[in-house]
Structure formats: C-alpha cells, structure tokens
Amino acid sequence: xxxxxxxxxxxxxxxxxxxxxxxxxxxxxxxxxxxxxxxxxxxxxxxxxxxxxxxxxxxxxxxxxxxxxxxxxxxxxxxxxxxxxxxxxxxxxxxxxxxxxxxxxxxxxxxxxxxxxxxxxxxxx
Amino acid sequence: xxxxxxxxxxxxxxxxxxxxxxxxxxxxxxxxxxxxxxxxxxxxxxxxxxxxxxxxxxxxxxxxxxxxxxxxxxxxxxxxxxxxxxxxxxxxxxxxxxxxxxxxxxxxxxxxxxxxxxxxxxxxx
Numbered sequence: 501x502x503x504x505x506x507x508x509x510x511x512x513x514x515x516x517x518x519x520x521x522x523x524x525x526x527x528x529x530x531x532x533x534x535x536x537x538x539x540x541x542x543x544x545x546x547x548x549x550x551x552x553x554x555x556x557x558x559x560x561x562x563x564x565x566x567x568x569x570x571x572x573x574x575x576x577x578x579x580x581x582x583x584x585x586x587x588x589x590x591x592x593x594x595x596x597x598x599x600x601x602x603x604x605x606x607x608x609x610x611x612x613x614x615x616x617x618x619x620x621x622x623x624x625x
Numbered sequence: 626x627x628x629x630x631x632x633x634x635x636x637x638x639x640x641x642x643x644x645x646x647x648x649x650x651x652x653x654x655x656x657x658x659x660x661x662x663x664x665x666x667x668x669x670x671x672x673x674x675x676x677x678x679x680x681x682x683x684x685x686x687x688x689x690x691x692x693x694x695x696x697x698x699x700x701x702x703x704x705x706x707x708x709x710x711x712x713x714x715x716x717x718x719x720x721x722x723x724x725x726x727x728x729x730x731x732x733x734x735x736x737x738x739x740x741x742x743x744x745x746x747x748x749x750x
Contacts, residue, residue, distance in 0.1 A: 501731045503731075503733070504731070513638055513652055515640050515649055515652060517649055521647075522646075522647025522648070523647070524640055524642055524649065524705050526698065527638055527640060527698065527702075527703040535731065536731065539727065539728075539729050539730070539731055540729050569726065570726070570727040571723040571724065571725055571726050571727060571737065572723065572725045572727060572733065573651065573652065573715075573722035573723050573724075573725070574715050574716065574717050574719075574722045574724075574725075575722070577652075578652040578722075578723075579727075580649050580723040590698075590699050591699065592699050594699075597698035597699045597700070597703075598696040598697070598698050598703075598705040599696065599698075599699075600696055600697045600698070600699075601694065601695070601696050602664065602695040602696060602697060602704075603664075604664050604665050605664070606626045606628075606629070606660065606661065606664055607628075608628070608697065612696065
C-alpha cells in the first residue's frame with residue numbers, strides 16, 4: 501500500500517463506477533484499512549469522514565457493491581473501483597448519487613433519474 | 626455556489642467522465658472560482674493542490690475538456706463533469722488517468738491501455 505498517496509487525514513478519494521453501464525455511482529473515501537478490506541473482501545468498505553467510522557456499503561440496505569476491477573491513477577492519489585451494484589448506490593433511492601444537473605450558475609435545475617427504491621422502506625429504523 | 630460543500634481547504638472533488646464512452650478520465654479538485662469558470666467557460670479549470678495555482682486543462686497540451694453536462698451528488702460534496710476529451714486526459718499519454726490495475730494486495734499488476742500520444746512531443750519545454 502506504500503505506493504498510494506493518502507492525504508493528510510490518511511484518506512484517498514475513491515470513485516465507484518458501475519462495471520456494466522459505466523455510470524459513476526458515487527465518490528467516497530478510504531483509508532488504508534478500508535482499501536485493503538475492499539480489495540481482499542471484494543465488497544466496498546469506506547471511511548466516513550463525518551461519522552469517523554468504517555462503513556460497509558450495503559450493510560443496512562443490502563445494496564452492496566461487488567468489486568469487479570480496481571485501478572489507480574497516474575498520481576496514485578485516487579482509486580477507481582468498478583462494481584456490480586445491487587439496488588441503488590444513493591441513500592435517497594437513486595441508482596447513482598449524481599442525479600442533480602447543474603446550470604451555468606451552479607444551480608440545480610433538474611433531477612436526471614427516477615428513484616429505483618424507496619429509502620423509507622430500505623432504511624427502516 | 627452556496628449549496629456546495631467545499632472542504633476545509635475550500636476544494637471540492639471533481640470526477641471527469643468521457644461523455645461518449647463513459648470512461649472515468651481523471652479526478653481533480655476545484656475551488657469556487659475554478660468551478661464557476663468551468664461551468665461558464667465550458668472548459669475544465671482545476672485548482673492544483675501541489676502547485677497552488679489554477680490550471681486550465683489542455684492549456685499546454687491542447688487536450689482540452691469541453692463540458693457537456695455537470696452534476697452534483699446527494700451530499701453536494703462532489704461534482705461529476707461529462708466532457709468531450711480532445712487527445713488524452715493523462716499527462717503520461719493515456720486516454721484516461723486510471724490505467725493501473727490493482728490486485729488484492731494493492732499492487733499494480735498491469736497497464737490496461739495503450740498510449741494515445743507521446744508526452745515528450747506534447748509537453749515540449
């Protein structure tokens with residue numbers, strides 16, 4: 501893992517892409533342990549900056565991301581993980597987190613996708 | 626721009642995707658000014674963390690990224706920009722920066738693409 505450039509908080513930016521459709525599903529962050537677990541367990545594990553804890557994607561929703569291929573970039577400061585996504589990646593119920601289209605002023609003008617699940621049903625208390 | 630969550634350095638993570646092929650070309654960072662310029666000028670402008678300066682993609686190589694669509698995610702802390710990429714995105718000569726495939730141990734096992742240009746010719750002194 502020495503070749504990766506983790507930032508001053510020990511994290512590396514990770515892009516999760518649907519291996520079949522090519523959709524960018526989400527961006528999240530991994531520390532060394534989360535990256536090691538993702539590569540060996542073949543399911544994405546992130547480190548939540550806001551909650552300061554590890555987070556196995558799909559552990560409550562069942563919407564896991566099975567790792568198909570992992571790549572790093574020329575600077576070794578980002579990782580691209582191609583996955584098979586069960587359900588939807590976004591906690592709001594969308595297939596991907598990137599559904600809010602921006603205009604020239606940076607304003608959100610529309611939502612580009614329909615929901616694929618009901619978050620109230622999936623994330624029950 | 627108030628809706629975006631810039632980090633403690635005033636930056637937001639940006640994923641650049643080929644609008645036609647769906648390839649993830651690169652990950653880079655924008656501050657408020659770079660994001661405003663990208664959305665209005667329709668060419669990607671980044672903020673280099675290492676060089677601490679703005680950086681118009683393609684200004685020396687000619688390999689500009691023309692903005693086709695910009696989206697933000699559910700947390701407003703990342704931006705996805707779909708572009709028409711001239712030439713290649715990677716300064717090493719590849720179409721995308723994510724060409725280094727990783728194995729379970731995080732070791733780079735192969736380069737997944739051939740170069741599309743010769744960086745020694747493109748980035749002349």
